[in-house]
Amino acid sequence: MKRWTMSTAGRANLELSDAPIPEPAVGEILVKVSAVSLNYRDRLAIDEGLTMVFPEDGPFVPGSDMAGEVVGVGTQVDRFAPGDRVISTCLPGWIEGPGPGNARMGGPEALGSGHYPGVLTEYVALDQEWAVRAPESLSDIEASTLPMAGLSAWTALVEQGRVHAGETVLVHGTGGVALFGLQIAAAHGAEVIVVSGDDAKLARAKDLGAAHRINRLTEDWVERVYALTRDRGADHILETVGGHHLSRSIEAAAVGGHISLIGILQGYEISGHVAHLARKKLRIDGLQVGHRRSLEDLVRAADHLVLRPVIAAEYTLSDLPSALAHLERGAFGKIVITPA
Numbered sequence: 585m586k587r588w589t590m591s592t593a594g595r596a597n598l599e600l601s602d603a604p605i606p607e608p609a610v611g612e613i614l615v616k617v618s619a620v621s622l623n624y625r626d627r628l629a630i631d632e633g634l635t636m637v638f639p640e641d642g643p644f645v646p647g648s649d650m651a652g653e654v655v656g657v658g659t660q661v662d663r664f665a666p667g668d669r670v671i672s673t674c675l676p677g678w679i680e681g682p683g684p685g686n687a688r689m690g691g692p693e694a695l696g697s698g699h700y701p702g703v704l705t706e707y708v709a710l711d712q713e714w715a716v717r718a719p720e721s722l723s724d725i726e727a728s729t730l731p732m733a734g735l736s737a738w739t740a741l742v743e744q745g746r747v748h749a750g751e752t753v754l755v756h757g758t759g760g761v762a763l764f765g766l767q768i769a770a771a772h773g774a775e776v777i778v779v780s781g782d783d784a785k786l787a788r789a790k791d792l793g794a795a796h797r798i799n800r801l802t803e804d805w806v807e808r809v810y811a812l813t814r815d816r817g818a819d820h821i822l823e824t825v826g827g828h829h830l831s832r833s834i835e836a837a838a839v840g841g842h843i844s845l846i847g848i849l850q851g852y853e854i855s856g857h858v859a860h861l862a863r864k865k866l867r868i869d870g871l872q873v874g875h876r877r878s879l880e881d882l883v884r885a886a887d888h889l890v891l892r893p894v895i896a897a898e899y900t901l902s903d904l905p906s907a908l909a910h911l912e913r914g915a916f917g918k919i920v921i922t923p924a
Contacts, residue, residue: 586923587705588904589643593633599643600902606709607656613664613712614656618724620703620901620921621649623732623760624847627911629697645702647921648674648695651718651728652708661712669718671883673876674731676700676714680877691872694732704904706923716879719886722893729893729918730882732873733760737822738882739874740844741768745820749773754809754818754836756825758785760918761846763894765822766792771889774820777812779805785916792894809836817841817864827851830868834860843868898922 585605590597608614630646654668664670675692677684685691696702701710718727741747753769754777755762762778769776770793778794780786786797796812798805809818817838823830827850833843834856845854845868860866885891894917899907901923911919 585706586901587645588647588702588901589645590630591643593631595631595905595908598630598646598904600904603705605707608658608661608709610658611660611712612658612709613654613661613670613715614707614709615650615652615670615715616655616707617650617652617703617705617923619651619728620647621728621731621733621760622647622907622911622919622921623649624849624911625694625732626696627908628848630908644696644698645705645708646696647702647704648672648697649728649731649733650703650708651724655707657712663712664715664717669724669727670715671718671727671879672703672710672731673714673716673879674735675873675875676711678875679713680875683872683875694873704901704921706901713876716876716883719883721887725895725898725920725922726893728920729760729764729895730886731879733918734764734886734893735874735879735882736761736846736871737764737768738885739878740822740846740869740871741765741772741820742881742885743874743878744844744869744871745842747772747774747820751775751819752777752813752816752838753820753822754779754833755822756780756829756833756847758782758789758916759824759914760894761824762822763789763792763917766794767891768885768889769820770794771885771891777809777818788916806832806836813838820844822846825849826854828853828855830854831856834864834866837864837866839864841866844871845869846871893918895920900924 693699824847896915896917
């Protein structure tokens with residue numbers, strides 16, 4: 585089989601190589617990978633070694649989000665059978681609740697981090713607990729986008745936010761998490777505001793259910809939120825930018841509002857005015873994707889709601905460098921790798 589490997593950080597150190605198809609061990613499933621969805625985290629991990637551990641016993645495979653077909657099972661496997669369509673859970677071992685982790689290191693590591701196998705390969709052997717059934721209504725390419733981008737938006741708005749009809753949801757940008765958030769919020773009857781610096785992308789967001797579109801480059805987007813909501817502000821904000829940008833989301837939030845801190849585009853250090861935070865009685869949730877039970881909820885929702893992942897582009901496995909370059913430039917929706 586073909587697979588991408590790396591033994592040290594840096595895009596130049598990626599290598600497309602041949603390897604034997606693995607045999608599933610006890611409790612494992614062997615998956616023929618049909619599609620791999622790329623995340624901003626993958627670019628950071630490959631380019632900068634974000635949270636990666638490089639094994640001493642050889643290179644490892646990056647990537648965390650995939651869809652595929654079970655083609656083999658090890659002994660003691662009782663969750664899947666050959667022929668089942670599955671998607672990965674990007675954070676192995678987190679079934680429900682707060683999840684594994686500790687005060688020093690935080691939550692669990694992702695697939696493709698060196699701690700666990702990655703999915704930028706034609707076949708992957710995974711513990712059966714690290715996968716869920718794929719939605720029947722979505723193709724493998726679409727389904728591959730759920731484990732991180734889709735689940736992050738679902739966790740923010742449904743699992744933690746309990747979004748409901750009549751609320752106002754604000755999303756930043758038009759990447760994978762933002763567009764999932766837009767569709768999930770609209771499906772729950774919320775009024776959605778999209779903030780972006782690209783008029784063409786804002787026009788496309790309207791077709792997905794965005795009630796209001798704000799170009800942050802041509803006007804003060806916080807003041808525009810005030811005007812649109814008659815000074816009430818946004819009930820839920822998907823903060824996918826991070827860094828000092830959080831302070832502006834705090835300004836835009838409604839009294840009793842909820843901000844989901846997801847992105848790190850502007851860095852790892854956050855800031856915001858404590859008076860706004862206190863007087864508005866805001867809740868800010870740090871969000872690490874979500875657990876397996878929530879992913880299973882999202883799969884069921886995808887089969888019942890009008891939820892259609894937006895695919896910006898497809899690349900073949902051998903063209904991963906071009907896909908990463910596209911990811912770095914920014915995309916409307918998700919970038920997906922297919923084996924062919």
